[in-house]
Amino acid sequence: MKALRDWNTEDADQYLKSLGLDTGVRQISSAGDGNMNCTQRIVLSNEKSYILKQSSDFCEKYPEVPAPITRLKEEVLFYDLARVNPKLKDVTPNKISFDEKNFLFLMEDLGQGKDFSSLYSGDRISQVDLKAIASILSEIHNTKISKDVVFDNHEMRKLNHAHMYDIPLQAENGLILDEITPGLNDLKDMLVKNSDYTQRVKELGEMYLASGDCLVHGDYYPNSWLKCDEKIFIIDPEFGFQGVKEFDIGVAIAHLYLSDHDEEIVDLFMENYQGDFDKLLSLQFAGVEIMRRILGYAQLPIKKDLENLKNLFELSMKLVIV
Ligand SMILES: Nc1ncnc2c1ncn2[C@@H]1O[C@H](COP(=O)(O)OP(=O)(O)OP(=O)(O)O)[C@@H](O)[C@H]1O
Numbered sequence: 118m119k120a121l122r123d124w125n126t127e128d129a130d131q132y133l134k135s136l137g138l139d140t141g142v143r144q145i146s147s148a149g150d151g152n153m154n155c156t157q158r159i160v161l162s163n164e165k166s167y168i169l170k171q172s173s174d175f176c177e178k179y180p181e182v183p184a185p186i187t188r189l190k191e192e193v194l195f196y197d198l199a200r201v202n203p204k205l206k207d208v209t210p211n212k213i214s215f216d217e218k219n220f221l222f223l224m225e226d227l228g229q230g231k232d233f234s235s236l237y238s239g240d241r242i243s244q245v246d247l248k249a250i251a252s253i254l255s256e257i258h259n260t261k262i263s264k265d266v267v268f269d270n271h272e273m274r275k276l277n278h279a280h281m282y283d284i285p286l287q288a289e290n291g292l293i294l295d296e297i298t299p300g301l302n303d304l305k306d307m308l309v310k311n312s313d314y315t316q317r318v319k320e321l322g323e324m325y326l327a328s329g330d331c332l333v334h335g336d337y338y339p340n341s342w343l344k345c346d347e348k349i350f351i352i353d354p355e356f357g358f359q360g361v362k363e364f365d366i367g368v369a370i371a372h373l374y375l376s377d378h379d380e381e382i383v384d385l386f387m388e389n390y391q392g393d394f395d396k397l398l399s400l401q402f403a404g405v406e407i408m409r410r411i412l413g414y415a416q417l418p419i420k421k422d423l424e425n426l427k428n429l430f431e432l433s434m435k436l437v438i439v
């Protein structure tokens with residue numbers, strides 16, 4: 118079968134037909150920005166539409182970078198587990214079909230929405246949206262999972278672990294930080310030389326990899342929050358797993374800081390999370406996420422001068438070392 122990125126309207130028609138769905142595709146085009154996978158919107162002449170996502174054994178935007186092809190299966194498993202909870206059924210896309218052989222996931226089109234990546238360029242999150250994002254996260258974590266389910270997502274967690282807890286603090290990792298921001302390499306040295314910091318990062322990495330009971334989204338940051346017609350949806354759980362919920366809480370908090378939101382917004386996020394959580398641990402995970410988004414490969418579309426970065430590093434230290 119042709120790779121999804123090469124499909125034309127006839128290929129999409131054939132595919133829908135094979136599933137017994139309506140045909141008459143008038144358009145197949147990118148569903149929106151993404152790095153890891155190929156995600157297409159299929160629109161029919163009767164105005165029905167679908168989202169079709171395919172994983173391959175490399176990153177779609179960076180074909181030289183390998184990635185576990187099974188990630189789409191893990192994404193589907195997350196939705197299967199999450200959508201047992203009616204509140205999550207309402208805020209995630211419905212699965213229409215998953216072709217395990219070709220790694221093709223056909224899902225409901227939630228609409229031509231907008232993710233929250235504009236927060237990095239100065240947009241401020243509204244209190245209503247923030248409350249929804251906190252509340253949905255607690256629903257994810259509070260979703261009951263049957264005892265016999267194993268949602269380990271080992272390959273993706275291993276990959277993420279390397280990019281969060283390992284590579285960013287390595288002496289030689291192939292990244293030339295001073296090309297990103299002159300002086301950044303010296304800032305990195307400040308962190309690397311602090312053994313309390315590096316030791317705690319290592320321990321947090323082990324906690325991230327440990328098994329647990331909670332359903333975790335695994336990538337709960339602005340690009341996974343989609344707003345369509347004033348309603349918030351959660352997508353892209355390919356890094357999901359069962360484990361420590363504070364990881365998700367920490368990642369979300371980190372991105373509020375990285376997008377220059379005030380402390381009150383971080384507090385409001387935590388206040389609107391329903392249920393118990395370890396605040397200190399969440400903030401430690403936040404500290405690591407802040408660091409890896411500055412020193413690691415997964416750079417954000419943010420322009421920050423050295424002074425801003427220094428402040429974020431100090432924040433990361435304050436959060437991680439307690
Ligand atoms: N069910 C959906 N309904 C509407 N739009 C969607 C849906 N799923 C994905 N999209 C759009 O497609 C974009 C890419 O999807 P997604 O984030 O799942 O891809 P990805 O390749 O895994 O991204 P990344 O590289 O960030 O991991 C989203 O930002 C969103 O705009």
Ligand SMILES: [Mg+2]
Binds near residue numbers: 153154353355
């Ligand atoms: Mg993704």
